[in-house]
Amino acid sequence: MPRHSRGFDTGAAHAHLARRDRRLGSWMRRIGVIEPDPRWRKPFDPVDALARAILYQQLSGKAAATIVGRVEAAIDSDRFHCDTLGRCDDATLRACGVSGNKLLALRDLARRESVGEIPSLRRMAGMDNDAIIAALVPVRGIGRWTVEMMLMFRLGRPDVLPIDDLGIRKGAQIVDRLELMPTPKQLAAIGERWAPYRSYVGFYLWRIADSASEAKTPTKRSQD
Numbered sequence: 001m002p003r004h005s006r007g008f009d010t011g012a013a014h015a016h017l018a019r020r021d022r023r024l025g026s027w028m029r030r031i032g033v034i035e036p037d038p039r040w041r042k043p044f045d046p047v048d049a050l051a052r053a054i055l056y057q058q059l060s061g062k063a064a065a066t067i068v069g070r071v072e073a074a075i076d077s078d079r080f081h082c083d084t085l086g087r088c089d090d091a092t093l094r095a096c097g098v099s100g101n102k103l104l105a106l107r108d109l110a111r112r113e114s115v116g117e118i119p120s121l122r123r124m125a126g127m128d129n130d131a132i133i134a135a136l137v138p139v140r141g142i143g144r145w146t147v148e149m150m151l152m153f154r155l156g157r158p159d160v161l162p163i164d165d166l167g168i169r170k171g172a173q174i175v176d177r178l179e180l181m182p183t184p185k186q187l188a189a190i191g192e193r194w195a196p197y198r199s200y201v202g203f204y205l206w207r208i209a210d211s212a213s214e215a216k217t218p219t220k221r222s223q224d
Contacts, residue, residue, distance in 0.1 A: 002126070003125050003126055004124075004125055004126070004127075004128070004155075004157065005125075005156075006040045006041065006125075006155055006156040007036055007037070007040035007041065007156035008036075008156060008158040008197070008199075008200075010033065010034065010035065010036050010200060011033065013158065013197040013200040014028060014033050014034075014200070016197060017194060017197055017200065017201060020193060020194070021175075021193060021194065023175050023176065023177075024175050024194075024201065024204065027175060027204060027208055028204055031204060031207050031208075034200070034203045034204065034207070036156075037153055037156065039153060039154055040154075040155075040156035043121060044121065044154055045079060045081065045121070046118060046119065046120065046121060046124065046136075046150070047080065047081045047082070047109060047110075047113045047118055048079050048080045048081060049150060049154060050109055050118075050136065050139065050142055050146070050150075051080035051081075051085070051106055051109060052068060052080065053142070053146050053149070053150075054102055054105045054106060054109065054141045054142070055067055055068050055071070055098065055102060055106075056068075057102070057141065066097070067096055067097040067098060070096035070097060071088075071093065071096045071098065074087075074088050074092050074093065074096055075087045075088055080106075081110070081113060082110035082111070082113045082114040085106055085107075085110045086110065090103055090107075093106070101141065102141065104140055104141075105139070105140040105141030105142070106141075108139055108140035108141070109139050109140070109141075109142075112138075112139055117135070117138075118135070118136070118139075119132065119135050119136075124155065129151055129157055129159070129160060132147060132150075132151065132155075133147045133148070133151075136150075144162075144164070145162055145164055145165060148160050148162040148165075149162070151199075152199045152202065157199060158196060158197050158198075158199050158200065159195055159196045159197065159198045159199060160198060160199045160202070161187070161188070161191045161194070161198035161199070161201070161202060162202060163184040163185075163187045163188050163191070164184050165202075166181075166209075167205065167206045167209040167210070168187070168202055168205045168206065168209075169181045169182055169183075169184070169187055170205075170208075170209040170212070170213075171204070171205025171206060171207075171208040171209040171212075172187055172190055172191075172205055174208050174209065174212055175205070175208060176190065
């Protein structure tokens with residue numbers, strides 16, 4: 001079984017894509033080389049990362065960070081997993097600001113971890129992207145997009161294109177000078193030309209979309 005390294009050569013990706021796509025290459029020269037994400041080399045607990053992604057959903061970064069801090073204090077730990085989450089009853093977590101739906105999602109995540117359904121970081125090294133997505137999307141509150149963010153930002157997989165992400169779609173619209181934002185299906189077809197570095201293209205498409213909207217701060221992803 002092949003093992004997947006974490007991260008990739010962003011210099012090689014930049015050179016490859018600049019040659020492959022003239023319009024994208026123009027934007028890449030304007031933005032400059034995007035450096036590797038330092039988290040690619042850092043160990044992390046997938047369960048903890050998923051729990052934090054659940055807590056951050058549909059909230060501003062500041063509000064979510066406040067709730068996360070309260071939960072950490074309640075469980076007396078800065079790591080979320082089945083044992084630490086089990087230290088608090090539902091009422092305590094709700095008092096921290098955790099919504100009913102998110103509470104159910106955290107309990108489902110903890111239950112699945114306890115029976116071995118959530119692959120460890122070591123196991124993920126031997127799994128391809130689709131296998132990791134298939135293992136994690138059954139968790140309540142975890143969709144494909146959340147797993148794709150983990151694949152890109154934490155696992156450093158080079159060829160992930162989140163076709164449902166509005167920022168990615170908007171960036172692709174700008175690069176290709178399209179009248180309308182491409183549908184996810186259209187974006188999947190467009191993205192074929194960017195393989196095997198579609199993750200790296202995604203980093204640029206987010207930057208392009210943010211610059212076009214004159215965003216004061218970059219759009220926050222679930223694994224930021």
